[in-house]
Amino acid sequence: MAETRYGTALITGASSGLGYGLALWFAKRGTRVFAAARRLQNLQALAEEARAAGGTVEPVEMDVSRTDETMAHLQKIDADCGGLDLVVANAGVGLDTNGKRFKWERAKQVLEVNVMGAAATLSAVLPQMVERKRGHLVGVSSLAGFRGLPKNAAYSGSKAFLSTFMESLRVDLRGTGVRVTCIYPGFVKTDMTAPNKHPMPFMLEAAEAAELMGKAIVRGQTVFSFPWQTRAAMGVAQALPNAVFDPLMRKLR
Template sequence: MAEMSYRTALITGASSGLGRGLALWFARRGVKVYAAARRRENLEALANEARAAGAHIEPVELDVADEEATLTRIRELDAACGGLDLIIANAGFGQESSGKRINWETVKKTIDVNVTGAAATLCAVLPQMVERKRGHIVGVASLAAWRGLKRQAAYSASKAFLSTFMESLRVDLKTTGVRVTCIYPGFVKSEMTAQNKSMPFLLETEEAVELMGKAILRGEAEYAFPWQTASLMSLMKVMPNVLFDTAMRKLR
Protein backbone atom coordinates (compact mmCIF):
# COMPACT_ATOMS: atom_id res chain seq x y z
CA MET A 1 0.00 0.00 0.00
CA ALA A 2 1.39 3.40 -0.99
CA GLU A 3 2.20 5.86 1.77
CA MET A 4 -0.08 8.87 2.12
CA SER A 5 0.93 12.48 2.48
CA TYR A 6 -0.61 15.19 4.64
CA ARG A 7 -0.42 18.96 4.81
CA THR A 8 -2.12 19.32 8.18
CA ALA A 9 -2.83 17.13 11.19
CA LEU A 10 -4.61 17.44 14.54
CA ILE A 11 -3.40 15.19 17.37
CA THR A 12 -5.08 15.13 20.78
CA GLY A 13 -3.37 14.16 24.03
CA ALA A 14 -0.20 15.75 22.65
CA SER A 15 1.29 17.11 25.87
CA SER A 16 3.02 13.82 26.73
CA GLY A 17 3.58 10.21 25.74
CA LEU A 18 2.42 8.87 22.40
CA GLY A 19 0.60 12.06 21.42
CA ARG A 20 3.67 14.18 21.95
CA GLY A 21 5.82 11.71 20.08
CA LEU A 22 3.41 11.51 17.15
CA ALA A 23 3.20 15.31 16.93
CA LEU A 24 6.98 15.55 16.57
CA TRP A 25 7.12 12.56 14.21
CA PHE A 26 4.69 14.09 11.73
CA ALA A 27 6.00 17.66 12.13
CA ARG A 28 9.52 16.50 11.25
CA ARG A 29 8.08 15.11 8.01
CA GLY A 30 6.76 18.49 6.94
CA VAL A 31 3.22 18.29 8.32
CA LYS A 32 1.76 21.33 10.08
CA VAL A 33 0.61 19.75 13.34
CA TYR A 34 -2.04 21.15 15.66
CA ALA A 35 -1.08 19.61 19.00
CA ALA A 36 -4.05 19.59 21.38
CA ALA A 37 -4.05 18.95 25.13
CA ARG A 38 -4.99 20.57 28.44
CA ARG A 39 -1.49 21.52 29.60
CA ARG A 40 -0.53 24.67 27.71
CA GLU A 41 3.00 24.85 29.13
CA ASN A 42 3.79 21.35 27.85
CA LEU A 43 2.46 22.25 24.43
CA GLU A 44 4.58 25.40 24.29
CA ALA A 45 7.68 23.34 25.13
CA LEU A 46 6.71 20.89 22.37
CA ALA A 47 6.29 23.72 19.85
CA ASN A 48 9.70 25.13 20.78
CA GLU A 49 11.34 21.72 20.34
CA ALA A 50 9.76 21.38 16.91
CA ARG A 51 10.78 24.92 15.94
CA ALA A 52 14.40 24.16 16.83
CA ALA A 53 14.26 21.26 14.37
CA GLY A 54 12.72 23.39 11.63
CA ALA A 55 9.26 21.89 12.09
CA HIS A 56 5.88 23.51 12.77
CA ILE A 57 3.67 22.57 15.72
CA GLU A 58 0.76 24.81 16.73
CA PRO A 59 -0.32 24.45 20.41
CA VAL A 60 -4.07 24.04 20.93
CA GLU A 61 -5.28 24.15 24.52
CA LEU A 62 -8.19 21.72 24.62
CA ASP A 63 -9.91 19.33 27.02
CA VAL A 64 -11.62 16.65 24.92
CA ALA A 65 -13.89 15.77 27.86
CA ASP A 66 -15.70 19.02 27.01
CA GLU A 67 -17.27 17.74 23.81
CA GLU A 68 -18.92 21.00 22.76
CA ALA A 69 -15.64 22.92 23.05
CA THR A 70 -13.89 20.09 21.19
CA LEU A 71 -16.34 20.16 18.29
CA THR A 72 -16.19 23.95 18.03
CA ARG A 73 -12.40 24.23 18.20
CA ILE A 74 -11.69 21.48 15.67
CA ARG A 75 -14.18 22.98 13.24
CA GLU A 76 -12.50 26.37 13.64
CA LEU A 77 -9.09 24.86 12.92
CA ASP A 78 -10.43 22.98 9.91
CA ALA A 79 -11.85 26.18 8.42
CA ALA A 80 -8.75 28.22 9.20
CA CYS A 81 -6.23 25.80 7.65
CA GLY A 82 -8.21 24.93 4.54
CA GLY A 83 -9.10 21.46 5.76
CA LEU A 84 -7.45 19.05 8.18
CA ASP A 85 -5.97 16.05 6.36
CA LEU A 86 -5.32 13.86 9.40
CA ILE A 87 -7.03 13.66 12.79
CA ILE A 88 -5.63 11.37 15.49
CA ALA A 89 -7.85 10.85 18.54
CA ASN A 90 -5.10 9.89 20.97
CA ALA A 91 -6.15 11.57 24.24
CA GLY A 92 -6.92 8.95 26.84
CA PHE A 93 -7.47 8.33 30.52
CA GLY A 94 -6.77 5.10 32.37
CA GLN A 95 -7.24 4.27 36.03
CA GLU A 96 -8.08 1.06 37.87
CA SER A 97 -11.82 0.35 38.06
CA SER A 98 -12.25 -2.90 39.93
CA GLY A 99 -15.82 -4.11 40.27
CA LYS A 100 -15.13 -4.86 43.95
CA ARG A 101 -14.53 -1.18 44.73
CA ILE A 102 -15.96 0.64 41.75
CA ASN A 103 -15.72 4.42 41.78
CA TRP A 104 -18.24 6.29 39.63
CA GLU A 105 -16.03 9.36 39.24
CA THR A 106 -13.30 7.21 37.67
CA VAL A 107 -15.78 5.47 35.39
CA LYS A 108 -17.33 8.77 34.29
CA LYS A 109 -13.98 10.41 33.58
CA THR A 110 -12.93 7.39 31.52
CA ILE A 111 -16.11 7.62 29.45
CA ASP A 112 -15.88 11.40 29.11
CA VAL A 113 -12.34 11.24 27.72
CA ASN A 114 -12.04 7.86 25.98
CA VAL A 115 -15.56 7.59 24.58
CA THR A 116 -17.25 10.99 24.30
CA GLY A 117 -14.03 12.95 23.79
CA ALA A 118 -12.65 10.54 21.19
CA ALA A 119 -15.95 10.39 19.29
CA ALA A 120 -16.28 14.19 19.28
CA THR A 121 -12.71 14.52 17.99
CA LEU A 122 -13.33 12.08 15.15
CA CYS A 123 -16.79 13.36 14.21
CA ALA A 124 -16.08 17.11 14.37
CA VAL A 125 -15.20 17.58 10.70
CA LEU A 126 -15.90 14.13 9.28
CA PRO A 127 -18.77 15.48 7.12
CA GLN A 128 -16.36 18.04 5.64
CA MET A 129 -13.80 15.32 4.91
CA VAL A 130 -16.47 13.29 3.12
CA GLU A 131 -17.47 16.34 1.11
CA ARG A 132 -13.83 17.00 0.17
CA LYS A 133 -13.34 13.30 -0.66
CA ARG A 134 -10.09 13.20 1.30
CA GLY A 135 -8.90 12.84 4.88
CA HIS A 136 -7.78 10.27 7.40
CA ILE A 137 -9.16 9.66 10.90
CA VAL A 138 -7.22 7.57 13.41
CA GLY A 139 -8.44 6.23 16.75
CA VAL A 140 -5.89 5.08 19.31
CA ALA A 141 -7.60 2.21 21.12
CA SER A 142 -5.73 -0.47 23.08
CA LEU A 143 -5.20 -4.21 23.15
CA ALA A 144 -7.25 -3.97 26.36
CA ALA A 145 -10.27 -3.49 24.07
CA TRP A 146 -10.17 -7.14 23.01
CA ARG A 147 -11.38 -8.50 26.39
CA GLY A 148 -12.64 -7.12 29.67
CA LEU A 149 -9.44 -7.21 31.70
CA LYS A 150 -9.16 -7.58 35.45
CA ARG A 151 -9.70 -4.31 37.35
CA GLN A 152 -10.06 -2.46 34.00
CA ALA A 153 -13.83 -2.46 33.47
CA ALA A 154 -14.08 1.19 32.43
CA TYR A 155 -10.86 1.31 30.42
CA SER A 156 -11.38 -1.95 28.51
CA ALA A 157 -14.99 -1.01 27.74
CA SER A 158 -14.09 2.50 26.60
CA LYS A 159 -11.48 1.18 24.18
CA ALA A 160 -13.87 -1.52 22.97
CA PHE A 161 -16.30 1.27 22.07
CA LEU A 162 -13.64 3.07 20.07
CA SER A 163 -12.65 -0.16 18.29
CA THR A 164 -16.21 -0.92 17.17
CA PHE A 165 -16.89 2.73 16.34
CA MET A 166 -13.86 2.86 14.05
CA GLU A 167 -14.79 -0.43 12.38
CA SER A 168 -18.27 0.81 11.47
CA LEU A 169 -16.89 4.11 10.21
CA ARG A 170 -14.35 2.23 8.08
CA VAL A 171 -17.12 0.22 6.43
CA ASP A 172 -19.29 3.29 5.86
CA LEU A 173 -16.46 5.42 4.45
CA LYS A 174 -14.93 2.79 2.17
CA THR A 175 -15.74 4.57 -1.10
CA THR A 176 -15.57 8.19 0.08
CA GLY A 177 -11.82 8.83 -0.13
CA VAL A 178 -11.63 9.14 3.69
CA ARG A 179 -9.32 6.60 5.36
CA VAL A 180 -9.98 5.05 8.78
CA THR A 181 -7.34 3.50 11.02
CA CYS A 182 -7.66 1.97 14.48
CA ILE A 183 -4.48 1.35 16.46
CA TYR A 184 -4.16 -1.12 19.33
CA PRO A 185 -1.01 -0.49 21.40
CA GLY A 186 0.15 -2.80 24.12
CA PHE A 187 2.20 -1.49 27.06
CA VAL A 188 4.13 1.68 26.24
CA LYS A 189 6.13 3.80 28.68
CA SER A 190 4.09 6.90 29.51
CA GLU A 191 2.64 8.92 32.37
CA MET A 192 -0.54 6.86 32.18
CA THR A 193 1.18 3.46 32.39
CA ALA A 194 3.62 4.53 35.13
CA GLN A 195 1.08 3.33 37.72
CA ASN A 196 1.13 -0.24 36.34
CA LYS A 197 3.21 -2.76 38.28
CA SER A 198 3.50 -5.43 35.59
CA MET A 199 3.91 -4.55 31.90
CA PRO A 200 5.11 -7.46 29.74
CA PHE A 201 6.76 -6.60 26.42
CA LEU A 202 6.96 -2.94 27.40
CA LEU A 203 7.95 -0.61 24.55
CA GLU A 204 9.77 2.70 24.73
CA THR A 205 7.69 5.64 23.57
CA GLU A 206 9.94 6.39 20.59
CA GLU A 207 9.72 2.81 19.31
CA ALA A 208 5.93 2.78 19.63
CA VAL A 209 5.63 6.16 17.87
CA GLU A 210 7.70 4.91 14.94
CA LEU A 211 5.50 1.84 14.54
CA MET A 212 2.31 3.88 14.78
CA GLY A 213 3.47 6.63 12.44
CA LYS A 214 4.43 4.17 9.72
CA ALA A 215 1.14 2.27 10.08
CA ILE A 216 -0.79 5.51 9.68
CA LEU A 217 1.20 6.49 6.59
CA ARG A 218 0.49 3.08 5.07
CA GLY A 219 -3.21 3.60 5.72
CA GLU A 220 -3.58 0.39 7.71
CA ALA A 221 -7.20 -0.38 8.64
CA GLU A 222 -6.04 -1.86 11.96
CA TYR A 223 -2.65 -2.09 13.57
CA ALA A 224 -1.87 -3.95 16.81
CA PHE A 225 1.53 -4.10 18.51
CA PRO A 226 3.84 -5.40 19.87
CA TRP A 227 3.31 -8.70 18.14
CA GLN A 228 3.90 -10.72 21.31
CA THR A 229 1.09 -9.04 23.27
CA ALA A 230 -1.16 -8.83 20.22
CA SER A 231 -0.76 -12.58 19.66
CA LEU A 232 -1.60 -13.33 23.29
CA MET A 233 -4.68 -11.09 23.20
CA SER A 234 -5.79 -12.69 19.92
CA LEU A 235 -5.85 -16.03 21.71
CA MET A 236 -7.72 -14.54 24.64
CA LYS A 237 -10.37 -13.14 22.28
CA VAL A 238 -11.44 -16.66 21.32
CA MET A 239 -10.83 -18.24 24.72
CA PRO A 240 -13.99 -19.70 26.34
CA ASN A 241 -15.26 -17.59 29.24
CA VAL A 242 -14.58 -20.29 31.83
CA LEU A 243 -10.89 -20.36 30.86
CA PHE A 244 -10.64 -16.59 30.50
CA ASP A 245 -12.26 -15.97 33.90
CA THR A 246 -9.91 -18.44 35.57
CA ALA A 247 -6.86 -16.83 33.93
CA MET A 248 -7.96 -13.36 35.04
CA ARG A 249 -8.55 -14.47 38.63
CA LYS A 250 -5.01 -15.88 38.80
CA LEU A 251 -3.49 -12.75 37.31
CA ARG A 252 -1.65 -10.60 39.83
Protein backbone atom coordinates in the same frame (compact mmCIF):
# COMPACT_ATOMS: atom_id res chain seq x y z
CA MET B 1 1.73 0.56 -0.47
CA ALA B 2 2.48 4.23 -1.23
CA GLU B 3 2.94 6.50 1.75
CA THR B 4 0.63 9.49 2.21
CA ARG B 5 1.90 12.99 2.89
CA TYR B 6 -0.22 15.18 5.13
CA GLY B 7 -0.22 18.96 4.93
CA THR B 8 -2.13 19.35 8.20
CA ALA B 9 -2.89 17.13 11.18
CA LEU B 10 -4.58 17.45 14.55
CA ILE B 11 -3.51 15.09 17.33
CA THR B 12 -5.14 14.98 20.76
CA GLY B 13 -3.42 13.94 23.97
CA ALA B 14 -0.23 15.48 22.61
CA SER B 15 1.21 16.83 25.86
CA SER B 16 2.99 13.55 26.65
CA GLY B 17 3.53 9.94 25.66
CA LEU B 18 2.23 8.63 22.33
CA GLY B 19 0.57 11.89 21.32
CA TYR B 20 3.72 13.92 21.96
CA GLY B 21 5.85 11.43 20.04
CA LEU B 22 3.41 11.18 17.15
CA ALA B 23 3.07 14.96 16.82
CA LEU B 24 6.85 15.31 16.71
CA TRP B 25 7.17 12.45 14.19
CA PHE B 26 4.75 14.09 11.75
CA ALA B 27 6.16 17.60 12.29
CA LYS B 28 9.65 16.39 11.37
CA ARG B 29 8.17 15.13 8.09
CA GLY B 30 6.76 18.48 7.07
CA THR B 31 3.23 18.24 8.45
CA ARG B 32 1.74 21.31 10.11
CA VAL B 33 0.61 19.72 13.38
CA PHE B 34 -2.06 21.10 15.69
CA ALA B 35 -1.17 19.47 19.01
CA ALA B 36 -4.10 19.42 21.42
CA ALA B 37 -4.12 18.73 25.16
CA ARG B 38 -4.90 20.34 28.51
CA ARG B 39 -1.29 21.00 29.56
CA LEU B 40 -0.30 24.06 27.53
CA GLN B 41 3.22 24.23 28.97
CA ASN B 42 3.99 20.74 27.70
CA LEU B 43 2.59 21.62 24.28
CA GLN B 44 4.81 24.70 24.13
CA ALA B 45 7.85 22.52 24.90
CA LEU B 46 6.75 20.20 22.09
CA ALA B 47 6.49 23.16 19.71
CA GLU B 48 10.02 24.26 20.63
CA GLU B 49 11.39 20.76 20.06
CA ALA B 50 9.65 20.55 16.70
CA ARG B 51 10.94 23.98 15.70
CA ALA B 52 14.50 22.95 16.53
CA ALA B 53 14.04 19.97 14.21
CA GLY B 54 12.68 22.14 11.41
CA GLY B 55 9.02 21.26 11.96
CA THR B 56 5.85 23.13 12.88
CA VAL B 57 3.66 22.32 15.88
CA GLU B 58 0.90 24.68 16.96
CA PRO B 59 -0.27 24.19 20.57
CA VAL B 60 -4.03 23.88 21.10
CA GLU B 61 -5.18 24.01 24.73
CA MET B 62 -8.23 21.76 24.83
CA ASP B 63 -10.03 19.24 27.05
CA VAL B 64 -11.67 16.62 24.82
CA SER B 65 -14.14 15.65 27.56
CA ARG B 66 -15.82 19.02 26.93
CA THR B 67 -17.30 17.65 23.76
CA ASP B 68 -19.20 20.70 22.48
CA GLU B 69 -16.11 22.87 22.87
CA THR B 70 -13.99 20.18 21.22
CA MET B 71 -16.29 20.00 18.21
CA ALA B 72 -16.33 23.78 17.80
CA HIS B 73 -12.57 24.08 18.24
CA LEU B 74 -11.76 21.46 15.62
CA GLN B 75 -14.24 22.92 13.16
CA LYS B 76 -12.64 26.36 13.52
CA ILE B 77 -9.14 24.94 13.01
CA ASP B 78 -10.38 23.01 9.97
CA ALA B 79 -11.86 26.16 8.44
CA ASP B 80 -8.86 28.35 9.25
CA CYS B 81 -6.21 25.96 7.87
CA GLY B 82 -8.06 25.07 4.68
CA GLY B 83 -9.02 21.59 5.83
CA LEU B 84 -7.41 19.05 8.15
CA ASP B 85 -5.90 16.11 6.30
CA LEU B 86 -5.46 13.93 9.38
CA VAL B 87 -7.24 13.76 12.75
CA VAL B 88 -5.87 11.45 15.45
CA ALA B 89 -8.01 10.75 18.53
CA ASN B 90 -5.24 9.76 20.92
CA ALA B 91 -6.26 11.38 24.23
CA GLY B 92 -7.02 8.74 26.82
CA VAL B 93 -7.34 8.10 30.55
CA GLY B 94 -6.71 4.84 32.38
CA LEU B 95 -7.99 4.51 35.95
CA ASP B 96 -8.58 1.48 38.18
CA THR B 97 -12.26 0.52 38.09
CA ASN B 98 -12.27 -2.67 40.14
CA GLY B 99 -15.79 -4.09 40.29
CA LYS B 100 -15.37 -4.98 43.98
CA ARG B 101 -14.58 -1.39 44.92
CA PHE B 102 -16.25 0.37 42.03
CA LYS B 103 -16.16 4.17 42.02
CA TRP B 104 -18.45 5.82 39.49
CA GLU B 105 -16.45 9.06 39.40
CA ARG B 106 -13.43 7.14 38.11
CA ALA B 107 -15.45 5.32 35.48
CA LYS B 108 -17.17 8.56 34.45
CA GLN B 109 -13.82 10.28 33.90
CA VAL B 110 -12.55 7.42 31.73
CA LEU B 111 -15.72 7.29 29.64
CA GLU B 112 -15.93 11.06 29.19
CA VAL B 113 -12.42 11.16 27.71
CA ASN B 114 -12.04 7.77 26.02
CA VAL B 115 -15.56 7.45 24.61
CA MET B 116 -17.25 10.84 24.30
CA GLY B 117 -14.03 12.79 23.80
CA ALA B 118 -12.71 10.41 21.16
CA ALA B 119 -16.05 10.28 19.33
CA ALA B 120 -16.32 14.08 19.31
CA THR B 121 -12.76 14.42 18.00
CA LEU B 122 -13.39 11.98 15.17
CA SER B 123 -16.82 13.39 14.31
CA ALA B 124 -16.03 17.11 14.37
CA VAL B 125 -14.88 17.55 10.76
CA LEU B 126 -16.03 14.25 9.27
CA PRO B 127 -18.79 15.87 7.17
CA GLN B 128 -16.25 18.32 5.76
CA MET B 129 -13.84 15.48 4.91
CA VAL B 130 -16.62 13.60 3.11
CA GLU B 131 -17.51 16.76 1.19
CA ARG B 132 -13.84 17.28 0.21
CA LYS B 133 -13.49 13.58 -0.64
CA ARG B 134 -10.25 13.36 1.31
CA GLY B 135 -9.04 12.97 4.88
CA HIS B 136 -7.87 10.38 7.36
CA LEU B 137 -9.35 9.53 10.77
CA VAL B 138 -7.24 7.61 13.29
CA GLY B 139 -8.47 6.24 16.60
CA VAL B 140 -5.95 5.02 19.17
CA SER B 141 -7.62 2.08 20.90
CA SER B 142 -5.72 -0.53 22.94
CA LEU B 143 -5.08 -4.25 23.07
CA ALA B 144 -6.81 -3.98 26.45
CA GLY B 145 -10.06 -3.57 24.55
CA PHE B 146 -9.93 -7.11 23.14
CA ARG B 147 -11.31 -8.56 26.38
CA GLY B 148 -12.39 -7.23 29.76
CA LEU B 149 -9.25 -7.10 31.88
CA PRO B 150 -9.22 -7.16 35.71
CA LYS B 151 -9.80 -3.80 37.40
CA ASN B 152 -10.29 -2.18 33.98
CA ALA B 153 -14.04 -2.30 33.33
CA ALA B 154 -14.19 1.32 32.18
CA TYR B 155 -10.88 1.35 30.29
CA SER B 156 -11.31 -1.98 28.48
CA GLY B 157 -14.93 -1.11 27.73
CA SER B 158 -14.02 2.33 26.39
CA LYS B 159 -11.41 0.92 24.03
CA ALA B 160 -13.80 -1.78 22.83
CA PHE B 161 -16.24 1.01 21.98
CA LEU B 162 -13.63 2.93 20.03
CA SER B 163 -12.56 -0.06 17.94
CA THR B 164 -16.17 -0.87 16.98
CA PHE B 165 -16.88 2.82 16.29
CA MET B 166 -13.89 2.98 13.95
CA GLU B 167 -14.89 -0.22 12.19
CA SER B 168 -18.37 1.08 11.43
CA LEU B 169 -16.93 4.35 10.13
CA ARG B 170 -14.50 2.42 7.95
CA VAL B 171 -17.34 0.43 6.40
CA ASP B 172 -19.50 3.53 5.85
CA LEU B 173 -16.69 5.64 4.40
CA ARG B 174 -15.42 3.14 1.86
CA GLY B 175 -15.31 4.84 -1.53
CA THR B 176 -15.63 8.38 -0.13
CA GLY B 177 -11.91 9.21 -0.17
CA VAL B 178 -11.85 9.36 3.65
CA ARG B 179 -9.64 6.72 5.24
CA VAL B 180 -10.00 5.15 8.68
CA THR B 181 -7.32 3.55 10.84
CA CYS B 182 -7.66 1.93 14.26
CA ILE B 183 -4.47 1.41 16.26
CA TYR B 184 -4.09 -1.05 19.13
CA PRO B 185 -0.96 -0.40 21.22
CA GLY B 186 0.24 -2.77 23.90
CA PHE B 187 2.25 -1.56 26.89
CA VAL B 188 4.03 1.75 26.25
CA LYS B 189 6.10 3.72 28.75
CA THR B 190 3.91 6.80 29.33
CA ASP B 191 2.42 8.83 32.18
CA MET B 192 -0.55 6.45 32.11
CA THR B 193 1.49 3.28 32.69
CA ALA B 194 4.01 4.85 35.10
CA PRO B 195 1.94 4.19 38.28
CA ASN B 196 1.53 0.49 37.42
CA LYS B 197 3.60 -1.65 39.81
CA HIS B 198 2.92 -4.94 38.03
CA PRO B 199 5.10 -6.42 35.25
CA MET B 200 4.23 -5.08 31.77
CA PRO B 201 5.78 -7.43 29.20
CA PHE B 202 7.20 -6.21 25.88
CA MET B 203 6.89 -2.56 26.93
CA LEU B 204 8.04 -0.04 24.34
CA GLU B 205 9.42 3.46 24.72
CA ALA B 206 6.94 6.14 23.66
CA ALA B 207 9.11 7.42 20.79
CA GLU B 208 9.54 3.91 19.39
CA ALA B 209 5.80 3.25 19.62
CA ALA B 210 4.98 6.61 18.01
CA GLU B 211 7.22 5.80 15.05
CA LEU B 212 5.50 2.45 14.54
CA MET B 213 2.13 4.20 14.65
CA GLY B 214 3.22 6.96 12.30
CA LYS B 215 4.47 4.49 9.71
CA ALA B 216 1.22 2.52 9.90
CA ILE B 217 -0.81 5.70 9.40
CA VAL B 218 1.09 6.92 6.33
CA ARG B 219 0.85 3.42 4.84
CA GLY B 220 -2.90 3.69 5.21
CA GLN B 221 -3.32 0.52 7.25
CA THR B 222 -6.91 0.08 8.39
CA VAL B 223 -5.87 -1.81 11.53
CA PHE B 224 -2.51 -1.87 13.27
CA SER B 225 -1.63 -3.61 16.54
CA PHE B 226 1.73 -3.88 18.30
CA PRO B 227 3.95 -5.31 19.61
CA TRP B 228 3.29 -8.63 17.92
CA GLN B 229 4.01 -10.63 21.07
CA THR B 230 1.27 -8.90 23.07
CA ARG B 231 -1.09 -9.00 20.11
CA ALA B 232 -0.57 -12.75 19.84
CA ALA B 233 -1.23 -13.21 23.56
CA MET B 234 -4.44 -11.20 23.34
CA GLY B 235 -5.47 -13.21 20.30
CA VAL B 236 -5.20 -16.36 22.41
CA ALA B 237 -7.16 -14.66 25.20
CA GLN B 238 -9.93 -13.79 22.75
CA ALA B 239 -10.28 -17.45 21.82
CA LEU B 240 -10.48 -18.72 25.41
CA PRO B 241 -13.90 -19.79 26.72
CA ASN B 242 -15.11 -17.86 29.76
CA ALA B 243 -14.66 -20.93 31.95
CA VAL B 244 -10.91 -20.70 31.29
CA PHE B 245 -10.54 -16.93 30.85
CA ASP B 246 -12.23 -15.87 34.10
CA PRO B 247 -10.11 -17.89 36.58
CA LEU B 248 -6.97 -17.02 34.63
CA MET B 249 -7.74 -13.30 34.94
CA ARG B 250 -8.48 -13.71 38.66
CA LYS B 251 -4.96 -15.10 39.12
CA LEU B 252 -3.41 -12.27 37.14
CA ARG B 253 -5.40 -9.68 39.08
